[in-house]
Amino acid sequence: MELHTKTAHELRDMLRRREVSSVELTRDVMARINAAEPAVQAYVTVMGDEALRMAANADKALASGEPQADLAGIPLAIKDNMCTRGTLTTCSSKILSNFVPPYDATVVSRLRASKVVFTGKTNLDEFAMGSSTENSGIKKTRNPWDTSRVPGGSSGGSAAAVAAGMAIAATGSDTGGSIRQPASLCGIVGVKATYGLVSRYGLVAFASSLDQIGPMTRDVEDAAILLNALAGHDPMDSTSAKYTPPDYTSFLNKPIKGLRVGLPKEFFADGLDPEVRAAIDAAIKKLEELGAIPVEVELPHSKYAVATYYLCATAEASSNLGRYDGAQYGHRAEADNVVDMYCRTRAEGFGPEVKRRIMLGTYALSAGYYDAFYIKAMKVRTLIKGDFEKAFAKCDVIAGATAPTAAFKFGEKTDNPLEMYLSDIFTISVNLAGICGVSIPCGFTSGGLPIGLQLLAGPFEEGKLFTAAHAFEQATEWHTKRPPAISA
Numbered sequence: 001m002e003l004h005t006k007t008a009h010e011l012r013d014m015l016r017r018r019e020v021s022s023v024e025l026t027r028d029v030m031a032r033i034n035a036a037e038p039a040v041q042a043y044v045t046v047m048g049d050e051a052l053r054m055a056a057n058a059d060k061a062l063a064s065g066e067p068q069a070d071l072a073g074i075p076l077a078i079k080d081n082m083c084t085r086g087t088l089t090t091c092s093s094k095i096l097s098n099f100v101p102p103y104d105a106t107v108v109s110r111l112r113a114s115k116v117v118f119t120g121k122t123n124l125d126e127f128a129m130g131s132s133t134e135n136s137g138i139k140k141t142r143n144p145w146d147t148s149r150v151p152g153g154s155s156g157g158s159a160a161a162v163a164a165g166m167a168i169a170a171t172g173s174d175t176g177g178s179i180r181q182p183a184s185l186c187g188i189v190g191v192k193a194t195y196g197l198v199s200r201y202g203l204v205a206f207a208s209s210l211d212q213i214g215p216m217t218r219d220v221e222d223a224a225i226l227l228n229a230l231a232g233h234d235p236m237d238s239t240s241a242k243y244t245p246p247d248y249t250s251f252l253n254k255p256i257k258g259l260r261v262g263l264p265k266e267f268f269a270d271g272l273d274p275e276v277r278a279a280i281d282a283a284i285k286k287l288e289e290l291g292a293i294p295v296e297v298e299l300p301h302s303k304y305a306v307a308t309y310y311l312c313a314t315a316e317a318s319s320n321l322g323r324y325d326g327a328q329y330g331h332r333a334e335a336d337n338v339v340d341m342y343c344r345t346r347a348e349g350f351g352p353e354v355k356r357r358i359m360l361g362t363y364a365l366s367a368g369y370y371d372a373f374y375i376k377a378m379k380v381r382t383l384i385k386g387d388f389e390k391a392f393a394k395c396d397v398i399a400g401a402t403a404p405t406a407a408f409k410f411g412e413k414t415d416n417p418l419e420m421y422l423s424d425i426f427t428i429s430v431n432l433a434g435i436c437g438v439s440i441p442c443g444f445t446s447g448g449l450p451i452g453l454q455l456l457a458g459p460f461e462e463g464k465l466f467t468a469a470h471a472f473e474q475a476t477e478w479h480t481k482r483p484p485a486i487s488a
């Protein structure tokens with residue numbers, strides 16, 4: 001039986017009916033990892049023995065007769081920028097290549113409490129800076145749909161693992177699109193939650209006012225289940241919202257008759273690949289058939305989103321990454337004096353994109369430039385947020401493409417960082433505004449590459465996303481497709 005191709009909710013039901021044990025399921029996923037990992041390279045660390053121990057524990061809990069969480073016994077991968085006590089957490093950076101955290105991120109401890117089985121830690125662009133996972137300081141992850149192409153990024157390892165059957169679901173983090181864009185390029189579901197909904201405690205910080213953790217799964221129901229496990233107030237994160245999340249599965253299986261779907265013309269402009277555009281147009285038609293009402297909306301400041309993001313994100317990153325000096329943890333270079341030690345540690349430990357961002361951010365924050373760059377970017381950020389507020393007065397959700405193209409080839413955008421930055425053109429304004437979004441599979445290119453539909457909603461309106469995304473998914477077959485090599 002091909003257990004590793006199933007969804008978490010199907011497997012939950014099988015575990016509860018005792019048709020399969022978590023140990024059997026975990027062995028099946030580990031066998032899949034052994035078979036596919038040489039080609040896909042999704043993991044920095046595979047937690048084979050520990051996964052089996054966690055599975056045996058989950059089986060004990062499931063046999064106890066006590067009620068268990070939906071995800072009890074389900075093999076799930078963790079992006080390698082979330083701290084796991086006793087297990088290497090590298091952020092795919094040489095500077096953290098030996099870092100074993102003494103504590104768990106809040107999301108990790110919440111998943112442990114749900115008796116989730118950890119398959120391992122997944123690869124990412126170094127410090128989550130990138131859109132293709134090519135910036136990883138450890139390895140390059142390949143797209144399971146076509147291994148000559150990137151899986152997207154920065155959560156490329158998580159997306160590839162879920163798509164290839166090497167984990168049933170995974171966590172990702174999204175600062176400017178890092179959950180939604182790889183979900184789109186790998187044909188899975190990815191949710192960027194409202195800023196403050198999921199605790200960032202123990203998430204290695206990139207840009208603290210933008211970073212948000214969320215689910216990466218095979219279908220919308222699994223995303224609702226995983227978000228239930230992740231969301232909720234955490235006193236350990238000062239930006240965590242004092243908000244009691246609803247049960248996100250209660251938003252599934254609802255009609256969308258009368259749902260107003262906002263279509264910003266800025267999301268349908270030049271640069272959108274024609275095949276992607278055709279799939280998005282067809283998806284919107286499908287939503288209309290289901291009773292949704294299209295509404296024209298405007299996001300006039302979205303043309304400044306990429307520039308604004310790359311000022312805010314690099315400024316915050318340059319400050320956050322100041323802590324990696326070799327003195328307390330991580331890589332430490334040999335030197336005769338402390339200043340040389342700092343300099344060499346950072347020169348050896350950080351890759352080129354991370355250095356570029358630290359320099360850009362330091363420049364934007366430096367005396368004389370602060371008002372012209374950083375403060376200006378903060379003002380535009382407020383305008384972008386205002387655009388969404390106005391738009392959501394006229395509609396319930398906004399729809400468009402998650403990414404302007406399907407998965408691109410290795411090396412295609414690495415020579416030109418600006419071109420790489422443009423792959424986030426539809427995702428980053430969402431982080432600047434702090435709102436929520438989802439990417440769901442909505443078609444394929446003629447070359448067989450997945451295309452993602454992005455749906456957005458206002459702050460703490462994840463329920464609307466789940467209702468709309470689930471209705472679309474139930475009326476289509478895209479989410480049932482698996483990369484050729486793994487279809488059973």
Ligand code: GLN
Nearest residue numbers: 128129130175176177178
């Ligand atoms: N691709 C964007 C960047 O490079 C977003 C990354 C992310 O969301 N972590 O910054």
